[in-house]
Every structure is written in structure tokens, then in C-alpha cells.
Amino acid sequence: MDALAEAVIAGAPPGELERAVVPYEYTAAHLRKDQVDVFGGAADRDVRESLHVGPVPMPELAPDEVLIATMASSVNHHTVASATFTPRPTFDFLAQLGEQGGFEQRHDQPFHAIGSDAAGVVVRVGSAVRRWKVGDHVVVAGAWVDSQEPATHADGMIGGEQRIWGAETNYGGLGHYSVARADQVLPKAPHLTWEEAASSTLCATTAYRMLVGEHGARVKQGDIVLIWGAAGGIGSFAVQLVRNAGGIAVGVVSGADKARRLAGLGCDLVIDRTELGLDDPGLSTADRGRRLGRLIRNAFGEDPHIAFDATGEKTFGISVYVVRRGGAVVTCGSDSGSWHNFDNRYLWMNLKRVIGSHAANYQEAWECNRLLTLGRLSPVLSRTYPLAEVGEAARLVQNNEHIGKVGVLCLAPREGLGVADPVLRERIGERKLTPFRAGAPTG
Incomplete structure (x- = not known):
């Protein structure tokens, strides 16, 4: 493990995180472009065959992005679709994004670091980032939009360049680090563990837009x-x-x-x-x-x-x-x-x-995250896996053998870490915060 990751795990202050060197590569769950035909005509596209965990290059940070040391992530159906290369390989989306030039060229790679959920610590911010700083504990909303596209300012999900982070973009959440735009970042609910927070954002915000938001x-x-x-x-x-x-x-x-x-x-x-x-x-x-x-x-x-x-x-x-x-x-x-x-x-x-309905715009994500922070919504995590076993976690979801959400520990060395407000957690109660954990096996 690199020195920056070790500092994050040790709870180092922002100054120490800023002095630590960003590694030139990091460990991530990823797909390989040369394997898009690995399944051939097989009826069962077993995601354990296509998901790899290993080093990928660290990208240069764009001015409007943050680099997050990812403590935990989760498996979504986007994960399964990406790993089965259906309905089309995600490398097609990465190539289209790369054609825009500039910083977007970084996404078009022979690998795809996937994952559409993340909870972790901000370790670097781009020169144009104003509202986030090194040391912040955050989660990532799954909608990746172009803030310079006019339609985005009416509703982020209407813009033609709207994408699902980590599925239609590179450097997603299932790794030791992840790269997100500043307008995806939300404050982590302080009473939740890393894995609880990481398992909540994408699904909760999607349901919020469908049912509660003005577009639902x-x-x-x-x-x-x-x-x-x-x-x-x-x-x-x-x-x-x-x-x-x-x-x-x-x-x-x-x-x-x-x-x-x-x-x-x-x-x-x-x-x-x-x-x-x-x-x-x-x-x-x-x-x-x-x-x-x-x-x-x-x-x-x-x-x-x-x-x-x-x-x-x-x-x-x-x-x-x-x-x-x-x-x-x-x-x-x-x-x-x-x-x-x-x-x-x-x-x-x-x-x-x-x-x-599709995902959620930034305001909807923010309002939904507020409900999580207030304890008005509870995580629905049922079990977790280490990053090394992400294939098994994804296979569980692929076969619909899970309930709620399946979490993945990235840099977090074990479950139960990341709680910054134990008083609120105690007031809400473990039973409410872990409705699907009782009697559930853990990976």
C-alpha cells in the first residue's frame, strides 16, 4: 500500500495528506478491452471471469475534479452490466468520451476502472474546485454531467452528455482511489460507517428522483x-x-x-x-x-x-x-x-x-443525502466483501441472490470504521441502521 493510502487509513490531518505523494498507479477492479469477447456465445456471462483486481495508472486530475481515497464502494447492476459487456461494451462509451479531447481523453484506455458508488477521503482537489478540500469525508453521486451544457442547468439528467459515473466513465469507485467531478461530491453522513455510506448513494438518490423529486x-x-x-x-x-x-x-x-x-x-x-x-x-x-x-x-x-x-x-x-x-x-x-x-x-x-427516470440530478442527490445524514433513511447493506473478492460480490448480484446492497471494502481494513458521530448513531439505533444485517452472513 502506498504512503498516501496509509496516511488516510491512519487518520492523518489534511496537511500530512497534502505532503504525501500521490502514487503513479493504484489497485482497482477493472475490465480489459482485449477481453470484450471473452464470453463468446455463452448463456451465462459469469462476471468473475471478466472482473480483475490489480494496478491501473493514476490519471492526471482535471481542474474541476477531486481525487478520493476510496474507503468503500458497492456493487450495482451497472457493475454487472459492465462486466458482462452488455448490452454493449463500456469501452464504446469511453471511446466516445475520449473523442471530446482535453481531459476527457484520459477515459479512453485499454482498461476500465469501474464502480458507481464510493465513500472516502478527499486527498487532492483540482485548481477550479471551491467547495471541497483535502481531508473532507465524502460520498459520490452517480450522475456525471457537463456543467457547460445549457440543458444541465435546467436538470442535470436532461443534458446529452449525462453519464453514469464508473459505468460510462473511467476511474470509478471500486478501487483504492477514484476520480469524480466536484459537482458529484456530497458530505458523508457522519454516523454511518464507510461501507454503509458507500452502499447508499446511487440507489437512494435514484429512488428519490423516481418518487419524491419534481421529475418523478x-x-x-x-x-x-x-x-x-x-x-x-x-x-x-x-x-x-x-x-x-x-x-x-x-x-x-x-x-x-x-x-x-x-x-x-x-x-x-x-x-x-x-x-x-x-x-x-x-x-x-x-x-x-x-x-x-x-x-x-x-x-x-x-x-x-x-x-x-x-x-x-x-x-x-x-x-x-x-x-x-x-x-x-x-x-x-x-x-x-x-x-x-x-x-x-x-x-x-x-x-x-x-x-x-434516470439516476438523480445534483440537487436531488443533495436532498436525498440530507435524509441519510438526518437518519431519515437507513442503509440497506446486507453483506460486504473485500476488494480482492469483488467478482464474488458481483456474481451474487448477477444471480439475484442478495437483498439490499452488497458492499465492497476498498482501503478500509475492516467493517465498522468511519463513524464520526457515535452519539447520533446510538440515538438512531443499530437495529434501524442495519435492517438487513441481522442474521445475514458477511463476506
């Missing part, structure tokens, strides 16, 4: 919200946001264990899709919708106001069917496939809406 479904008191994949990373934050808003959370999961743990998170109604037969190939979409709608009406006397759907192909048609007249389906991502089929009669004749 705008959940309000009393709204019944159907949440697909409610025990996953985005879904489990959606449950909390609905509850915070005074809404009624209806979570759909696959399996009894996930259902049990989701009930402990405060979900008002938990539905095990396997018990309800929603995956029965003999049922039409309308039949599945009728089964699900009947169960929700029996519980609450009404159809859902909102369907929160990050699952995609397998669920979207049911979502359109089951929401009430004038209701909304808000969608982000398509974990089960991106070709969404639905009967348009149920949409147009009942004045329903489909809202497309």
Missing part, C-alpha cells in the same frame, strides 16, 4: 405504491421514502426470506411473487394483474396510485394494468429486459402515465 411520481400522503423488487437496493430505499411521505408501501419480492426481511423494514404489505404465481408462464399479463390487484384491494380497498418499476420486461405490463385510473408507472432500468410490452388500452383509456 411525486408521492404524497395516503398514496398506495406498488414496489417491484422491494428487497433490492433501489426498492428497499423506495419503501423507506414511501413511508416517510405518509404513503402505503406494497412490496413485491421473490422468496420467503426476502419477504420476512422486508416486513422488518416497515413495508405495509409484502407479496411473495412466487406464492402468488406471478411467474406462471400460463398466465396472461392481465391475469397476473388481476391476481395482484385483487390482493392489494383486499388489503386496502383501492388500486395503487403508483407502480415503482425498475424490473422492466417481466413486470411492466402488469404495472400498467394494475395502477388505478389516472395513476402513474415510474420506471428506471430494466433488470429483467428492456423490451416492455403492455396493452395500451389500459394506459390510454384510463389516463395513466408512464414516467421515465
Whole structure:
């Protein structure tokens, strides 16, 4: 380990961090451009074959960027998509970015250091950075935007150059260091551990935009919200946001264990899709919708106001069917496939809406991070792995064998470090802060 990383781990003051030399290379989870065809026609693209952990060159810092010593990160579905090179190799995105010239050329490399979450310590700031300094404890929001693009100033997610950090850019969070733009950086919630903070940002902010932000479904008191994949990373934050808003959370999961743990998170109604037969190939979409709608009406006397759907192909048609007249389906991502089929009669004749959503702009990320800092949102970390075993962590997510979030320790030598406000942590309580950890194995 290099001297700068050792100083960070030892809790050295900013002056000492500034005097330590930035290494010319660092350890990161990365993909290799010469392996984009490694899977051939294999049905199972095992991410353990494509993910490597080893040295990559340290990039030069642009004026508007910060260099972060990454204490912890997490696995997202972006990680899995990148490592399977689907729907297209991420090296295509890096090449397009590199064509812009200037500092963007750094991204077009024969390697891709991935990862879309990070919590750590700022160790260098670019000459144009004003609001962050060496020694700050931070997390990174996942949206990477061009601040000189006019549309970005209306909504960062509308800009044509908007990208997901660490998936469509290089030097992401799954490594000993990461490079982020200053307008991605947020203060780390002081009562959280490194791994808890690192596992929360991308999924929590994505759910916030979908449900709470002005560009989403705008959940309000009393709204019944159907949440697909409610025990996953985005879904489990959606449950909390609905509850915070005074809404009624209806979570759909696959399996009894996930259902049990989701009930402990405060979900008002938990539905095990396997018990309800929603995956029965003999049922039409309308039949599945009728089964699900009947169960929700029996519980609450009404159809859902909102369907929160990050699952995609397998669920979207049911979502359109089951929401009430004038209701909304808000969608982000398509974990089960991106070709969404639905009967348009149920949409147009009942004045329903489909809202497309993607990540979160900086203001939305800041507001969501405030909720985490206040303890109004809790991390949903279920287990962690060391960086050396990131392939195993990603494989767990690839096979949907996890609940909540899977964390990765980067520079942090063990779990439980990084808490700067133990008083607030004690007041909130370990049970609330670790809803998915109880009885969960750790890597």
C-alpha cells in the first residue's frame, strides 16, 4: 500500500495528506478491452471471469475534479452490466468520451476502472474546485454531467452528455482511489460507517428522483405504491421514502426470506411473487394483474396510485394494468429486459402515465443525502466483501441472490470504521441502521 493510502487509513490531518505523494498507479477492479469477447456465445456471462483486481495508472486530475481515497464502494447492476459487456461494451462509451479531447481523453484506455458508488477521503482537489478540500469525508453521486451544457442547468439528467459515473466513465469507485467531478461530491453522513455510506448513494438518490423529486411520481400522503423488487437496493430505499411521505408501501419480492426481511423494514404489505404465481408462464399479463390487484384491494380497498418499476420486461405490463385510473408507472432500468410490452388500452383509456427516470440530478442527490445524514433513511447493506473478492460480490448480484446492497471494502481494513458521530448513531439505533444485517452472513 502506498504512503498516501496509509496516511488516510491512519487518520492523518489534511496537511500530512497534502505532503504525501500521490502514487503513479493504484489497485482497482477493472475490465480489459482485449477481453470484450471473452464470453463468446455463452448463456451465462459469469462476471468473475471478466472482473480483475490489480494496478491501473493514476490519471492526471482535471481542474474541476477531486481525487478520493476510496474507503468503500458497492456493487450495482451497472457493475454487472459492465462486466458482462452488455448490452454493449463500456469501452464504446469511453471511446466516445475520449473523442471530446482535453481531459476527457484520459477515459479512453485499454482498461476500465469501474464502480458507481464510493465513500472516502478527499486527498487532492483540482485548481477550479471551491467547495471541497483535502481531508473532507465524502460520498459520490452517480450522475456525471457537463456543467457547460445549457440543458444541465435546467436538470442535470436532461443534458446529452449525462453519464453514469464508473459505468460510462473511467476511474470509478471500486478501487483504492477514484476520480469524480466536484459537482458529484456530497458530505458523508457522519454516523454511518464507510461501507454503509458507500452502499447508499446511487440507489437512494435514484429512488428519490423516481418518487419524491419534481421529475418523478411525486408521492404524497395516503398514496398506495406498488414496489417491484422491494428487497433490492433501489426498492428497499423506495419503501423507506414511501413511508416517510405518509404513503402505503406494497412490496413485491421473490422468496420467503426476502419477504420476512422486508416486513422488518416497515413495508405495509409484502407479496411473495412466487406464492402468488406471478411467474406462471400460463398466465396472461392481465391475469397476473388481476391476481395482484385483487390482493392489494383486499388489503386496502383501492388500486395503487403508483407502480415503482425498475424490473422492466417481466413486470411492466402488469404495472400498467394494475395502477388505478389516472395513476402513474415510474420506471428506471430494466433488470429483467428492456423490451416492455403492455396493452395500451389500459394506459390510454384510463389516463395513466408512464414516467421515465434516470439516476438523480445534483440537487436531488443533495436532498436525498440530507435524509441519510438526518437518519431519515437507513442503509440497506446486507453483506460486504473485500476488494480482492469483488467478482464474488458481483456474481451474487448477477444471480439475484442478495437483498439490499452488497458492499465492497476498498482501503478500509475492516467493517465498522468511519463513524464520526457515535452519539447520533446510538440515538438512531443499530437495529434501524442495519435492517438487513441481522442474521445475514458477511463476506
